[in-house]
Amino acid sequence: LLLVYFLSFLFGLPANILALWAFVGRVRQPHPAPIHILLLSLTLADLLLLLLLLLLPFRTAEAAHDFTWPLGNTLCALTGFGFYCGISCRTRLLVGISVERYRSVALPVQHKLNRRPVYGVIAAVAIWLLSFGHCSVVIIVQHLPTNSPREANSRPVCYDSFTQ
Numbered sequence: 001l002l003l004v005y006f007l008s009f010l011f012g013l014p015a016n017i018l019a020l021w022a023f024v025g026r027v028r029q030p031h032p033a034p035i036h037i038l039l040l041s042l043t044l045a046d047l048l049l050l051l052l053l054l055l056l057p058f059r060t061a062e063a064a065h066d067f068t069w070p071l072g073n074t075l076c077a078l079t080g081f082g083f084y085c086g087i088s089c090r091t092r093l094l095v096g097i098s099v100e101r102y103r104s105v106a107l108p109v110q111h112k113l114n115r116r117p118v119y120g121v122i123a124a125v126a127i128w129l130l131s132f133g134h135c136s137v138v139i140i141v142q143h144l145p146t147n148s149p150r151e152a153n154s155r156p157v158c159y160d161s162f163t164q
Contacts, residue, residue, distance in 0.1 A: 035100045040124075041093055
């Protein structure tokens with residue numbers, strides 16, 4: 001699993017930086033299409049997830065400590081939040097891009113006449129806010145006290161269990 005994360009980071013970071021450069025160039029043009037704004041936002045979400053792969057040493061430290069989390073509850077919650085928020089945002093942005101592409105094929109004339117950059121900005125901001133709000137549950141759950149009594153010798157772990 002660590003090898004997969006490393007290879008994803010190794011190949012994904014340069015590719016996403018190149019995509020970021022290309023989409024920033026498209027968005028800076030005088031009337032950018034909403035699809036370019038959504039693609040730029042998707043690239044930023046990909047970079048967020050790749051930068052969270054930089055947190056890989058934290059998971060490595062956890063594995064080295066016999067799968068106990070030595071870095072505190074707050075850092076555990078923040079890594080989970082960032083990971084799930086990145087995945088959630090990427091998924092929603094792909095849905096938004098698909099809807100935009102569908103509209104351009106199914107309704108080409110109406111789509112061309114009603115295409116405004118502000119629609120892409122509104123969609124991207126709404127998707128990011130929805131993802132942050134949805135994934136804030138990870139932070140809340142990590143800081144809730146558990147109903148089960150903790151044993152004196154229990155080890156701190158950092159895994160996502162939403163069953164309580």
